[in-house]
Amino acid sequence: MAAQPFASVIMDVRTGEILRSRNSTARLHPASLTKMMTLYIAFEAVENGEISLDTRVRISAHAASQPPSRLGLRAGQTISFRYLIRAAALRSANDAAAAIAEAVEGSVPAFARRMNRTALAIGMTRTNFRNPHGLTQEGHLSTARDMSMLGRQLYFDFPQYYNLFSRRSESAGIATVRNTNRRFLNGYRGADGLKTGFTSAAGYNLTAMAERENVRILVTVMGARSSTHRFEQVVSLMDTGFRRAPSRAATRRPDRPDYARLPEDSGSGVPAGRVIRLQTAPTSSRFPQPRPQQPDEAPPEALIAALRDEIDGVIDEIRAPDEPDLAAAALAEAAVEAASESAAESTVTEVAHAETADADLIAEAVAVATSEATPDEAAAALAALAVSPIPAQRPEVIVESVAATRSEANPNDSALALASLSEDANMVADVAQAPPLIDSAPVQFEHTPEAIAAVGIENGRVAIPGLPPITLDIAAAEAGSSEASAADTPAIATTALPEQPAEITSDLPPAPALEPAEGALLVGDDGRILWRDEELLAALADEIPSDPVLSHSIVLTTSAQDDPAPEPPMPEIVTRVSTSGGRVWAVEVGSYGSRFDAERVLLRLALSESATLGTGVRRVSSQRGGWLAEVHSLSEEQAALACTRLTARDRPCTVVAP
Numbered sequence: 141m142a143a144q145p146f147a148s149v150i151m152d153v154r155t156g157e158i159l160r161s162r163n164s165t166a167r168l169h170p171a172s173l174t175k176m177m178t179l180y181i182a183f184e185a186v187e188n189g190e191i192s193l194d195t196r197v198r199i200s201a202h203a204a205s206q207p208p209s210r211l212g213l214r215a216g217q218t219i220s221f222r223y224l225i226r227a228a229a230l231r232s233a234n235d236a237a238a239a240i241a242e243a244v245e246g247s248v249p250a251f252a253r254r255m256n257r258t259a260l261a262i263g264m265t266r267t268n269f270r271n272p273h274g275l276t277q278e279g280h281l282s283t284a285r286d287m288s289m290l291g292r293q294l295y296f297d298f299p300q301y302y303n304l305f306s307r308r309s310e311s312a313g314i315a316t317v318r319n320t321n322r323r324f325l326n327g328y329r330g331a332d333g334l335k336t337g338f339t340s341a342a343g344y345n346l347t348a349m350a351e352r353e354n355v356r357i358l359v360t361v362m363g364a365r366s367s368t369h370r371f372e373q374v375v376s377l378m379d380t381g382f383r384r385a386p387s388r389a390a391t392r393r394p395d396r397p398d399y400a401r402l403p404e405d406s407g408s409g410v411p412a413g414r415v416i417r418l419q420t421a422p423t424s425s426r427f428p429q430p431r432p433q434q435p436d437e438a439p440p441e442a443l444i445a446a447l448r449d450e451i452d453g454v455i456d457e458i459r460a461p462d463e464p465d466l467a468a469a470a471l472a473e474a475a476v477e478a479a480s481e482s483a484a485e486s487t488v489t490e491v492a493h494a495e496t497a498d499a500d501l502i503a504e505a506v507a508v509a510t511s512e513a514t515p516d517e518a519a520a521a522l523a524a525l526a527v528s529p530i531p532a533q534r535p536e537v538i539v540e541s542v543a544a545t546r547s548e549a550n551p552n553d554s555a556l557a558l559a560s561l562s563e564d565a566n567m568v569a570d571v572a573q574a575p576p577l578i579d580s581a582p583v584q585f586e587h588t589p590e591a592i593a594a595v596g597i598e599n600g601r602v603a604i605p606g607l608p609p610i611t612l613d614i615a616a617a618e619a620g621s622s623e624a625s626a627a628d629t630p631a632i633a634t635t636a637l638p639e640q641p642a643e644i645t646s647d648l649p650p651a652p653a654l655e656p657a658e659g660a661l662l663v664g665d666d667g668r669i670l671w672r673d674e675e676l677l678a679a680l681a682d683e684i685p686s687d688p689v690l691s692h693s694i695v696l697t698t699s700a701q702d703d704p705a706p707e708p709p710m711p712e713i714v715t716r717v718s719t720s721g722g723r724v725w726a727v728e729v730g731s732y733g734s735r736f737d738a739e740r741v742l743l744r745l746a747l748s749e750s751a752t753l754g755t756g757v758r759r760v761s762s763q764r765g766g767w768l769a770e771v772h773s774l775s776e777e778q779a780a781l782a783c784t785r786l787t788a789r790d791r792p793c794t795v796v797a798p
Contacts (some may be wrong), residue, residue: 146363147284150381153356154391159384164285168362171337171345172232173287174274179254183298185244193222203238210235224314229304231317237273261397284360291347305333329748330523344370357381660663724798725779731766738769752782
């Protein structure tokens, strides 16, 4: 079973057109290119629901005994189906391929028959499979043309799995597998697949695929002399394909395999290709959905109660009145009506209709005062409280004070309390239009029966527990009320306010002008005099207790001339300014004999390493003995990654730090 002559095919993947071929129909040993068909059927089985990627596969003794290359499976162990796929695609593991065949069809011969049926449906007319891994076996043959068709079919039918062939390494459960096609993936720009193969009878085979500027080329090489010869041939054929392929072409997707049209499926009965789908199709979802609520099923009582509580709380918040605003409005209205005798009865009526507890107390106080005091006394009480120097109290405190003292005070006292109420009401109306003041935390009066009962009249002043007494000037109030009666208009008489200091002054005497002992005056940045130690000591020695030297406006300091000056801060030296986000790294890719050679190498690297060097700035500089090729304006990660990739391809590369 000697190997046939060298064969190759160049195909435009978009159209399926063969651009160039050599011995493309010669039947040769495909070696591990066979695993492309094994993986195609594995993907098809997952798509049809015959097996899932997470299915645990038990390894048989036959699969575990396959020769290298191997994943290292042992008979009796179980492993996920996805790990078998990774091992067969990347490491080209023969034991993993045999395990896939047994998991899908139960045995290797049955799987081989399915492989041939699928190959015939695709159009691979000169291919015959005997095993799933490609080890040399009598009658196990294919052609470069058929393998190219299989690679194109795999790309279009299962794009969700095709990226597996471009991975450099991947975990296979029990080990990490590395791609056998790394040399082509790392050494050719745009490369992203597919599969290598080698046996002594087949030689070095490779089906490769790459894409540049929306042009995708597939190359199949069979019967190469070595891995280097195979790589060189694939690169040369790829370059030829990109030169010959048109830049624009309509994509013609191949049809999915139609098993019903195969000769073995003709006649009556269900086609063979469809039996697989029907027999193993899932009958129920592997992921059960949550049980929906039945239409006639009532929600839980706890849920209904919680919703009702939340709704009631929201409604209560919306309906709740703004109590402070209502109270202020009631007080303002009551104060205006209480200014005249004729409006006393209406004041009681308006205040009685207020919605708050404070308004009810106000109405009660007004009614008591008007029933027990004469009009003249009521007006005098209003005038006396209008000039009271005591700060106004909260309206509810005054109302409760008046209500509590109605049994102890005489009519004049009741009228004075009413005047205080009117003054406070006017104050509330004014405050409603003024800007808000800062809360000063006033003393609060407890609205309890005991506190209200403790309010009384002592020495002509209203005494309220916890608050300053209210002083009333009855004589001035009476004088004012008589003048108001003559004018036939309700007026408020005023009395002289207690003399208040214009401003708060300090008890300290003014500081005298202090002359310095000697020398010129020293003035600080803020314009204040700075005294020396000796000047200050001389002044303090002659200080008069009643006329102190120091005052609050003098700043003491020292200004010794021999103090060392502070050292200036060290200057910050900026060696390089970058506005490119840290792209200050560079790589050197070698020294060349001419400038043209250096520029050509930089251009090729920019094309092959566009992901890392494409954004850099190429530069050629002259040095002793040659021309140095460099790429600047790179980030640290880009520079390190570019040198790693170039070193793997045996190219010189050095990272240059900023």
